[in-house]
Amino acid sequence: MARMGQRTEDVTEPPRWAWLWLPPLLLLIDVVFRIADRPLYARLWLTEEGVLENATAALLLPAIVAGVLILRFRALLPGLPVRVWMGLTFLGSLYFAGEEVSWGQQWFGWATPEPIGRLNDQNETNLHNMSSWLDQKPRLLLELWVLGGGVLWPLWLRWRRLAFAARHWAYWIVPTRPLLLTAALAILVKVPERLRDWFGLPIPPPFDMQYSETQEFYFAVFLSLYLCSVYLRLRRLAAGRAS
Secondary structure (H helix, E strand, C coil), rough: CCCCCCCHHHHHCHHHHHHHHHHHHHHHHHHHHHHCCCCHHHHHHHHCCCHHHHHHHHHCCCCCCHHHHHHHCHCCCCHHHHHHHHHHHHHHHHHHHHCCCCHHHHHHHCCCCCHHHHHCCCCCCCCCCCCHHHHHHHHHHHHHHHHHHHHHHHHHHHCCCCCCCCCCHHHHHHCCCHHHHHHHHHHCHHHHHHHHHHHCCCCCCCCCHHHHHHHHHHHHHHHHHHHHHHHHHHHHHHHHHHH
16 A cells, blocks of 8 residues: 555555564464463364464465466566566465365365375365475475575675665565565474474473464465565556556
């Protein structure tokens, strides 16, 4: 949304509330809800059909819409590798959202087709329960991308005081600084679980959350902010060339 007196085509980032206030607020709501009413939290939050799973899929919708709009302006992207990257990010977001709700099975409750059920560990209409190559491996790649591209790379660019012009591939590939908070939260929410698994450190309440699902939630927020940021910059570039 444009600020008062600002032209729409000048907006190059999602609104401040989306990248500064919303990510930590969502984590705060999770913790407070868990403290206030643990049984209700477990019923509404922690099931396959719960708030967290559905919110993750819902928050990927802006990424999917932005991905489609980016394809509209793909000719403005500098080179085939950047276009391929944006296409893969869009398809990855679509896959992520579809798998999160078993491609609608969680909403509409259809029976899993028998050929899929025989291959699926949980008898669901999805792919990620069939093989680690469709679950843990893509998740690891996404986590490494969020850590490297969303946290370390922007911090390094800021430290070196580097910036890129729109004709440079890194201008489009590297997540912008407003995404840093969401990327950091996506990495940090998994740290307590890893400390527990690696060193046997106990996790006191109320920090004993569903770490993998919470991390997936922040991955969804990150992907939506990332693709929306790319689309907004492409829209401004297209408007500048048309004027």
